Amino acid sequence: xxxxxxxxxxxxxxxxxxxxxxxxxxxxxxxxxxxxxxxxxxxxxxxxxxxxxxxxxxxxxxxxxxxxxxxxxxxxxxxxxxxxxxxxxxxxxxxxxxxxxxxxxxxxxxxxxxxxxxxxxxxxxxxxxxxxxxxxxxxxxxxxxxxxxxxxxxxxxxxxxxxxxxxxxxxxxxxxxxxxxxxxxxxxxxxxxxxxxxxxxxxxxxxxxxxxxxxxxxxxxxxxxxxxxxxxxxxxxxxxxxxxxxxxxxxxxxxxxxxxxxxxxxxxxxxxxxxxxxxxxxxxxxxxxxxxxxxxxxxxxxxxxxxxxxxxxxxxxxxxxxxxxxxxxxxxxxxxxxxxxxxxxxxxxxxxxxxxxxxxxxxxxxxxxxxxxxxxxxxxxxxxxxxxxxxxxxxxxxxxxxxxxxxxxxxxxxxxxxxxxxxxxxx
Numbered sequence: 001x002x003x004x005x006x007x008x009x010x011x012x013x014x015x016x017x018x019x020x021x022x023x024x025x026x027x028x029x030x031x032x033x034x035x036x037x038x039x040x041x042x043x044x045x046x047x048x049x050x051x052x053x054x055x056x057x058x059x060x061x062x063x064x065x066x067x068x069x070x071x072x073x074x075x076x077x078x079x080x081x082x083x084x085x086x087x088x089x090x091x092x093x094x095x096x097x098x099x100x101x102x103x104x105x106x107x108x109x110x111x112x113x114x115x116x117x118x119x120x121x122x123x124x125x126x127x128x129x130x131x132x133x134x135x136x137x138x139x140x141x142x143x144x145x146x147x148x149x150x151x152x153x154x155x156x157x158x159x160x161x162x163x164x165x166x167x168x169x170x171x172x173x174x175x176x177x178x179x180x181x182x183x184x185x186x187x188x189x190x191x192x193x194x195x196x197x198x199x200x201x202x203x204x205x206x207x208x209x210x211x212x213x214x215x216x217x218x219x220x221x222x223x224x225x226x227x228x229x230x231x232x233x234x235x236x237x238x239x240x241x242x243x244x245x246x247x248x249x250x251x252x253x254x255x256x257x258x259x260x261x262x263x264x265x266x267x268x269x270x271x272x273x274x275x276x277x278x279x280x281x282x283x284x285x286x287x288x289x290x291x292x293x294x295x296x297x298x299x300x301x302x303x304x305x306x307x308x309x310x311x312x313x314x315x316x317x318x319x320x321x322x323x324x325x326x327x328x329x330x331x332x333x334x335x336x337x338x339x340x341x342x343x344x345x346x347x348x349x350x351x352x353x354x355x356x357x358x359x360x361x362x363x364x365x366x367x368x369x370x371x372x373x374x375x376x377x378x379x380x381x382x383x384x385x386x387x388x389x390x391x392x393x394x395x396x397x398x399x400x401x402x403x404x405x406x407x408x409x410x411x412x413x414x415x416x417x418x419x420x421x422x423x424x425x426x427x
Contacts, residue, residue, distance in 0.1 A: 007368050013357040016380045022049025023379035027205070028401070029113040030104070031055060031088065032128070034062035037185055037221060038117035038145045039084040040194030045113070045201065046087035047372045047381045053141070053175070053397055054085065054388070055104060058092035058419030061390035067260040073363055076390050082367055084357070085387035090400070092391025095126050099415035104401050105126065110389050113201055113294040120155045135260035141204040145197050150219045159221050161187040168225035169243075173232060176247045193224040202427050255279075255302040255308050258338055262320040265338040268312075268328070275300055281323070282331040284315050312328060323368055345425045363385040 027050040031042045039350075046052040064084070065076040094100040101218035105127075109115060114133055115122050123129045123144075130142045144150055147159025165171050165183045175182040197219040204217050224234065233245040241249055243251070248267070250256040255276070256269045270276045273296060289311065295302045301308060318326060321337065327334040339347065345356050358366040372381050398404045404412075412418070 001362065002069065002367075004076075004364065006332075006364075007358055007364075008364050010356060010358040010366070010368055011241040011351075011354070013369060013371070013384055014354055021379050022048040022050045022382060024239040026166070027051070027113065028108050028111045029053065030111045030120065032114070032116035032123070032248060033145065034117065035064045035082075036190035038042055038085060038115055039064070041143070041145070041201070042115050042385070043084055043086060043088065044194070044198045044372065044374070047384070048376070048379065049382055050113075052088040053107060053393075053401065053408035054088045054090045055095075056090055056092055056390055058094055058391060061090070061092070065390070071364070074389075077387065082387045083370065086369065086384050087382060088388060089393035089397055090391055090396040092387040093394075094416055094419045095322055096325065097106070097416040099321075099412050100416035101127060103398070103402075103412060103417050104243075105136060107397075108133050108140065110401055111137065111139045111215060112205065113143065115143045115145070115197070117157060120150055132359060134216075138214055139208060139212060141161040141201055141208065141217060142348050143197055143201050143204075143217040143219065144215070145193060145221075149219045149223070150218060154222075161190045161221070164221045164225035168222060169232075170225055173243045174215065174228060174246065175245045181245055185302050187307055189201045189225045189228060191222055192228050192353060193219055194241060195219050196224050242420060249305065251302075254298070254305050255312060257314055259309075259316045261316045261324055262318070264321050266321060266324070267337045267338055268333060271334065279328075279333045282310065283327045285332060286311070286315075359384045359386055391418070 006067055024045055027045065029045055029050050029052040031039070031052050031054045033039045033042055033054075034250070037227050042050075042052050042054075061076050062081075064077060065081040067078045067080040070078045090366050091103075095104065108128070114128075116128070120377065124132075130144070133140055133142055146155070147164070148154035162183050165188075168189075168191075169181050170183040173181065174184065197217075200217045200219055204215050208214060229243075235241050235243065248258045250269070253269060255269055256271075258267050260266075262353055270279055276298075277290045277296060280286045287307075289295055293302060295308070312404075325335070337343070344350065350356050353371075355371050357369050359369045361367045367386050369384055372383075374381065395409060398409050
């Protein structure tokens, strides 16, 4: 059950000025995606004005709709689904029926982009692989998101975020040295893959403006996960060094880590020698350490981490965060509270950036919304619409995208395009 009182207390989303142009206005996306990586990519396109039409199985929709928490008043609209599918339209189409495939083929003919992240071979079985779609629409950008790519010996493998974290080496780099590596709690590989897919689609659209040609675009979860190991990959390739688990400290920067003041933990990162000097001279009032000929050099400090941490922890423990925070900020030392997710979402920074708001919902009145991090001054994100119910826009899409009248829609319904009539009639 959603906590509606909590949701209703959130601020309303800011509304852009009237007649604001949309960056992707006029772009139509046929969206076959499900779970996280694909839907987040298409949601970004929708956030900036693309008409994203989500193709779903009638009644049930995609499996991610059922991830908790669920609200009994919102069948098939769990919070994770709401997070990944705002600003889209949903049509319920039975791809196992010829009438349903006919509808989808007609939509693809009108589309600029198709995005799918089914298991390898599924789109071919339905007749919606790239070659088939390109014959329908040669200018089409077709983005395929997979675990290990669509060709080669691993194309058949299923993959989810934690598997990509494990196989890319990412898990081996995270956690503490005296125990097994740990995965990131957040689905960082899914989110990064979504960002990569969005970038790839936009690049292909830009190329099409020059030559008018569509193309096949591929993004793999594993490829993205290897990128997400950061510069550790290049350190290994150049020297053979295997990154070690360092907990909250850094193998390359010192001092960097979590410290405890009187009332809370906080993080400091001294990314260069100048920051180190300002920390010890202006914040901790230890000029002897700041200008020590050995400790003032980054490489030397890595060997003296325990010594420096002991000094810092003893000093920071003398006062609360309200004492240290303004001093650290004034000295230009990167630092911040170690927050829970609840604290972060309610923070002054989140409020100032208008990251957490509420948007209208046809059943609940309001649902929460986490804003896009992309800020464009001239073509900002559209006014957010809540993620749709399964098939909520079927008739509207058929009418305005394909120009079908009620008689033709009824004929398609009778032919099973939208599922068995008995199923469609259920609430």
